[in-house]
Amino acid sequence: MKGLFLTLEGIDGAGKSSHIDALEALFTAQGRQVTRTREPGGTPLAETLRALILEQPMDPLTESLLVFAARRDHVVRVIEPALARGDVVLCDRFTDATFAYQGAGRGFDPAVLSTLEGWVQADADAAARGLLQPDITVWFDLAPEIAAERLAGARVPDKFESQPVEFFKRVAAGYAARAKDAPRFVRIDADQSREAVWQQIEAALAERGLVASQSGGAP
Ligand SMILES: Nc1ncnc2c1ncn2[C@@H]1O[C@H](COP(=O)(O)OP(=O)(O)O)[C@@H](O)[C@H]1O
Ligand SMILES: Cc1cn([C@H]2C[C@H](O)[C@@H](COP(=O)(O)OP(=O)(O)O)O2)c(=O)[nH]c1=O
16 A cells, blocks of 8 residues: 655644544554654654754754754654555654744745755655655644643743744744645644544545545544
């Protein structure tokens, strides 16, 4: 069976993590092997880099280089082998987050990010197959003010989560701009109950023939 690369995106507090268990269960119930992973992270080296990225202040080029270094290790060691086995790869964030956070949020040059993307997501067959990209990106769209309310008191904020709401407005605009150009994006209106958010996700996957309809329960 052909592998499926599914990514989850959105600003912090939009509700991604709350739906990963249910997504895994949904694909498992269809008989699929699921590799569940996240960025930055997903390998021992990339998790080490994650801690630096989320805890240390650094300039945006350093941050972008570390994010893409972590991504390269993750792509080579985890994502590509899982897709080659035919797994569903459920990845909490990928390169869209870099364009949204480092690009739109921190104002870093998107042309440099595109160059890094070209290096990191290419393999020996890239000329024939193109760059590795998600097959589908579930984008949780939520107003930054509401996301901040949901996060308040929910967990200790990391370097990004403690940014002001203006930062997240730029990040949200960055996601919206990327979604506009990419049919792989599925926009989820995240300003709804968990049940209603889950129904949107399930309907979008069923519409694309990725799962049978009405097959899973709400998280
Ligand atoms: N639909 C929802 N309505 C209200 N609160 C939600 C909803 N979805 C998630 N939450 C809560 O909002 C907070 C952030 O959700 P989370 O899934 O951790 O977001 P993310 O992974 O996108 O940062 C958590 O406390 C979670 O319980
Ligand atoms: C993948 C990626 C994440 N990030 C940021 C977004 C998030 O604030 C943070 C970690 O994401 P996430 O795993 O969603 O955080 P949490 O575990 O707290 O839910 O890293 C970037 O800035 N650039 C990137 O390329």
